[in-house]
Amino acid sequence: MIRLGLTGSIGMGKSTVAAMFAEAGIPVFDADAAVHRLQGPAGRLVAAIEAAFPDTTGAQGVDRTALGEAVLADPAALGRLEAIVHPAVTEERAAFVRDHGSAPILLFDVPLLYETGGEAYVDRVAVVSASADVQRQRVLARPGMTAARLEAILARQLPDAEKRARADFVIPTDVPLAETRAAVHRVIACLSGS
Numbered sequence: 001m002i003r004l005g006l007t008g009s010i011g012m013g014k015s016t017v018a019a020m021f022a023e024a025g026i027p028v029f030d031a032d033a034a035v036h037r038l039q040g041p042a043g044r045l046v047a048a049i050e051a052a053f054p055d056t057t058g059a060q061g062v063d064r065t066a067l068g069e070a071v072l073a074d075p076a077a078l079g080r081l082e083a084i085v086h087p088a089v090t091e092e093r094a095a096f097v098r099d100h101g102s103a104p105i106l107l108f109d110v111p112l113l114y115e116t117g118g119e120a121y122v123d124r125v126a127v128v129s130a131s132a133d134v135q136r137q138r139v140l141a142r143p144g145m146t147a148a149r150l151e152a153i154l155a156r157q158l159p160d161a162e163k164r165a166r167a168d169f170v171i172p173t174d175v176p177l178a179e180t181r182a183a184v185h186r187v188i189a190c191l192s193g194s
Contacts, residue, residue: 007126022107031111134173
């Protein structure tokens with residue numbers, strides 16, 4: 001089994017590329033989706049997050065905007081949140097591996113792969129990348145996103161150029177979708193030895 005990490009900065013197109021791998025038959029572990037489940041309505045982390053960060057949860061689970069405001073500018077608070085979330089995501093990832101143990105390739109979609117040391121868990125890394133202008137347009141089109149919030153998020157992420165330099169594969173996403181899909185299939189062929 002080959003464990004392929006998929007990463008890239010905010011707005012680079014990880015979800016689109018992960019879906020392309022899934023369409024090609026590769027099982028995908030989506031770390032963000034796992035966090036959403038854990039923090040959603042009746043999620044098993046909601047009570048711990050509320051205890052650590054009062055007034056950041058409700059009937060729908062964690063209020064991501066309120067939680068972001070509570071932790072983004074405070075490294076100590078962010079560390080407390082990560083100490084709650086990361087062990088639970090690790091458990092979810094282990095269950096995913098057990099459930100898909102016979103697959104020749106597993107994809108791990110982890111936005112902060114390099115920032116959290118996650119590259120040690122995978123065999124190869126693919127980075128999705130787009131121009132800074134395309135990235136900014138995509139992110140600022142999201143509901144509730146501001147330029148200041150984008151800058152705060154980017155300050156916590158390795159620069160795109162560094163991610164590309166460290167990666168085994170770079171998948172462009174500021175090109176037509178057919179070109180991105182072709183890049184995904186080249187990665188799969190390379191890992192499959194075909």
